[in-house]
Amino acid sequence: MNGTQTFTGNAFHADYMFLLASTESHPEKNWGVSLFVIDTKTPGINLQPNPLINGEMSTHTSFDNVRTPGSCLIGVENRGRVYTMTNPHNAISELGRYGAVRRVFDDFTDFCNDSAPDGGQPLAEHPLVRHQLAQRRLGMETWKLLSWQGVSIEGHLSGNGTEVAWACLFGSQERLRFAEMAMEVLGPYATLRNGSHLVPLLGNIEGIHRETLNRQSSGTADIQRDNIAQMGLGMPRLSY
Amino acid sequence: MNFSLTSGQEILRTTAREFLSEECPTSLVRSAEESGDGHVAELWQNMARLGWLGIAMPERYGGAGRSLTDQAVLFEELGRALVPGPMITSSVLSAHIVLYGGTEQQKQNLLPGMIQGNLILTLARGERLETSSQSGGLILGGESSFVRHAGIANHIICATRPAIGAWPDTTLVLVDSQTDGVIMTAMESIANYPQYTVEFDDISLSNTAVLGGIAEGRVALEMAIQQATVVQCAETIGRCKKVLEMVVEYASSGGRFGRGSQSVQHRCADLKMALEGGRLLTYQAASRLDQGSPASEAIAMAKAQSGTLSRLATETGHSIFGAASFTVEHDMQLYSARAKIAEANLGDTEYHLDQMIAG
Numbered sequence: 001m002n003g004t005q006t007f008t009g010n011a012f013h014a015d016y017m018f019l020l021a022s023t024e025s026h027p028e029k030n031w032g033v034s035l036f037v038i039d040t041k042t043p044g045i046n047l048q049p050n051p052l053i054n055g056e057m058s059t060h061t062s063f064d065n066v067r068t069p070g071s072c073l074i075g076v077e078n079r080g081r082v083y084t085m086t087n088p089h090n091a092i093s094e095l096g097r098y099g100a101v102r103r104v105f106d107d108f109t110d111f112c113n114d115s116a117p118d119g120g121q122p123l124a125e126h127p128l129v130r131h132q133l134a135q136r137r138l139g140m141e142t143w144k145l146l147s148w149q150g151v152s153i154e155g156h157l158s159g160n161g162t163e164v165a166w167a168c169l170f171g172s173q174e175r176l177r178f179a180e181m182a183m184e185v186l187g188p189y190a191t192l193r194n195g196s197h198l199v200p201l202l203g204n205i206e207g208i209h210r211e212t213l214n215r216q217s218s219g220t221a222d223i224q225r226d227n228i229a230q231m232g233l234g235m236p237r238l239s240y
Numbered sequence: 241m242n243f244s245l246t247s248g249q250e251i252l253r254t255t256a257r258e259f260l261s262e263e264c265p266t267s268l269v270r271s272a273e274e275s276g277d278g279h280v281a282e283l284w285q286n287m288a289r290l291g292w293l294g295i296a297m298p299e300r301y302g303g304a305g306r307s308l309t310d311q312a313v314l315f316e317e318l319g320r321a322l323v324p325g326p327m328i329t330s331s332v333l334s335a336h337i338v339l340y341g342g343t344e345q346q347k348q349n350l351l352p353g354m355i356q357g358n359l360i361l362t363l364a365r366g367e368r369l370e371t372s373s374q375s376g377g378l379i380l381g382g383e384s385s386f387v388r389h390a391g392i393a394n395h396i397i398c399a400t401r402p403a404i405g406a407w408p409d410t411t412l413v414l415v416d417s418q419t420d421g422v423i424m425t426a427m428e429s430i431a432n433y434p435q436y437t438v439e440f441d442d443i444s445l446s447n448t449a450v451l452g453g454i455a456e457g458r459v460a461l462e463m464a465i466q467q468a469t470v471v472q473c474a475e476t477i478g479r480c481k482k483v484l485e486m487v488v489e490y491a492s493s494g495g496r497f498g499r500g501s502q503s504v505q506h507r508c509a510d511l512k513m514a515l516e517g518g519r520l521l522t523y524q525a526a527s528r529l530d531q532g533s534p535a536s537e538a539i540a541m542a543k544a545q546s547g548t549l550s551r552l553a554t555e556t557g558h559s560i561f562g563a564a565s566f567t568v569e570h571d572m573q574l575y576s577a578r579a580k581i582a583e584a585n586l587g588d589t590e591y592h593l594d595q596m597i598a599g
Binding site: 130131133134135137138141142145146149163166169170222224225226228229230232233234235236237238 | 243484488491492499500501502505506508509510512513516517520521524541544545590593594596597
């Protein structure tokens with residue numbers, strides 16, 4: 001195997017990696033690839049750190065004449081894309097993203113109920129804050145339902161494959177709306193990182209601001225919209 | 241969290257869609273709008289024969305005894321076809337008020353007739369409706385606005401507050417709409433929607449006009465409003481689904497957008513996503529009510545989202561159809577006008593966001 005790959009998640013911790021590699025020239029991008037599972041310590045594999053802005057460590061991975069036995073092939077040759085596209089992973093991941101943000105939202109709601117920075121009413125009694133909290137609570141509930149529906153449909157291998165895209169698209173927007181709303185309430189305190197002596201909420205609002213910039217892990221919003229329109233609604237495929 | 245339809249619900253949906261595509265074309269919607277009373281008697285009788293007017297009413301009164309979730313499935317189809325008439329006002333809201341608040345005798349007097357399509361009821365409420373007692377009965381005075389379908393209603397349920405010093409809480413009274421002293425003024429409304437200001441000129445009523453008991457109306461009223469709110473959300477889902485179908489077809493079939501436009505596709509994708517969110521919120525609320533679980537917050541969330549969904553469908557539809565949809569001839573305007581009626585009915589987005597916090 002020869003080539004390079006960027007964004008190999010958790011590669012420094014992994015004993016094995018799944019690898020999608022081109023095994024046949026194919027007119028359509030993404031097809032003609034096979035799925036392998038290989039030892040990350042195989043000679044010829046080189047991991048270069050590629051730190052991400054949310055604090056996670058990804059890698060640039062290069063493969064230089066890596067030799068691996070044929071038994072590492074998963075399933076049938078050239079069918080790799082089919083296996084990865086039908087694995088019930090995206091919906092579970094989206095539920096994970098929801099859970100992480102929901103916890104911060106609940107903490108933020110408690111914070112608004114308990115804090116009265118100007119010495120008067122708690123933040124949550126302020127009509128504008130109340131209104132925004134209600135809107136975001138509605139958003140969180142919608143995100144939750146869409147994510148669970150995605151898990152349910154993926155688990156049954158029913159649907160047309162775009163149900164998860166609804167959840168991912170909604171979630172990527174909702175967590176940004178929440179982070180922006182929290183910043184409107186917290187002002188400059190929302191820029192403080194965990195460890196700063198005046199930081200509210202363990203710096204999680206600052207953290208979500210960076211996390212919301214992670215748009216690639218399940219496809220950017222525009223790719224999700226393409227999928228919903230073309231695979232879900234049957235609109236024409238466009239060539240860009 | 242799987243809200244896929246049961247086979248019984250699938251059958252209901254298919255039956256309803258087939259029936260309405262035959263019996264309720266947009267030409268009928270337009271003629272009902274022009275007639276001013278927003279009602280088509282023949283369609284109403286046909287829906288009664290199909291059992292739709294009492295779909296969630298108990299069988300002992302002639303209903304079909306089905307769940308609110310089933311009723312929501314039906315209302316998605318009614319919304320999709322823009323069915324005119326007092327379905328939500330009479331068959332859902334008023335029927336549930338009678339069911340939850342009426343005496344056994346009142347239920348037997350009213351519900352079978354409503355379910356068979358022979359009786360239409362509406363609800364009048366507001367701060368300015370007052371009842372006070374007099375010897376052997378009550379006096380009803382005051383006025384109420386936005387009384388839907390009052391022009392064709394046989395009876396008006398009045399949710400009244402007590403005159404000072406009388407009893408402590410809401411009293412529901414049933415008034416024959418032909419009674420002397422009931423004065424109706426049509427409120428000119430979007431889509432010619434039939435809503436009225438109704439004035440009650442100190443009408444004398446016997447004690448049997450009280451639904452249930454004096455000062456016992458609040459719970460029945462609130463429970464019925466919950467049911468009707470969920471149904472209104474389902475109606476909105478159906479209406480917005482149809483808008484999405486219309487724009488997808490238009491934008492995919494050549495014409496103004498040639499072989500397709502990414503910006504148009506993305507608008508459609510956003511509407512689809514909002515629709516799915518709305519559908520899940522609505523059926524979550526319905527299933528909570530069906531199970532007898534606390535549902536206030538779920539209902540408030542569904543109705544709050546329903547308003548923004550309606551607005552998004554309207555904006556998406558008119559922007560994709562362009563100038564043509566600004567003409568009376570184009571069907572899109574039928575959908576956007578009714579979206580406003582649905583949005584305002586039973587509390588808008590802001591009202592329900594407030595309810596969420598209060599709850």
